[in-house]
Amino acid sequence: MTDTQTGRRNPDALVRRAGKRADTRQDQHFLVDDRVLDRIPEYAVEADVDLSHVLEIGGGPGALTDRLLGHAEEVTVVERDPDFAAHLREEFAAERAADRLTVREGDALDVSLPEFTASISNLPYGASSEIAFRLLPRKRPLVLMFQREFAERMAAEPGTDDYGRLSVTAGHYADVDVVETVPKEAFDPQPRVTSALVRTTPREPAYTVPDDAFFMDFLKGVFTQRRKTMRNAVRNTAHISGLGDPDAVVEAADEDLMSARAGNLAPADFADLATLAYEVGEPEA
């Protein structure tokens, strides 16, 4: 199981030992490239991230979990597949690592997440955006594997085609760096797409918004009308943002911002606008 030269568990052997075929409908594409696996936690170490309690979403057979236990004091893994959750508990039970590892069987979109100091994960790509929107407001450093296009949208700058709700949300909470592109060959079974690792560093202080949930809904609304002026987008998407009086927002907001399109505004502009909208636009309670 353990490579005697590197002291690392062999990911292929872990997959075999899990005694289960990967189900790609559940986004089960496992990392089998030792060099990539070794580098992932290093991206956190080189940024001086506090690794006292690392959250891993989607542990699978445990090759990344093994690396995380090599760096973190405590690791919590959330895994939806009951067989892999049981496998992870068993795999590390015999080791001293067992008392540093908590396995939570469940869906990362609805299990309660512990207080963590960082999240390092090779995510299920089908749930990337929901998981990112769940993790970013926790304002903790993240090292996450995504589909490459998703990573590029997350890091996109205003005025580019890739810039959207995801870029604004990510840029609102954190500085975002795409630190590595990972080829399909690093996984088994191979995904159809190229992957990329993103590191986010929380902004301190973040731009403040009065209510995170309202902010997310406001962004969702105006970006569904990204080709319209903000004036029209704010008015037309009140059913999404929950604004009772969108006209009051348009009246009170800066003319230039209302004449711009969502794709050209910076994260700080959205924070200001959402704050104003929350104050004067009668959002749903």
Ligand SMILES: C[S@@+](CC[C@H](N)C(=O)[O-])C[C@H]1O[C@@H](n2cnc3c(N)ncnc32)[C@H](O)[C@@H]1O
């Ligand atoms: C891309 S694999 C990564 C596995 C392992 N960490 C690795 O790097 O090889 C994603 C894992 O997430 C699990 N998963 C899929 N959807 C999930 C969800 N909604 N919540 C929690 N785990 C999920 C899958 O069962 C799978 O084990």
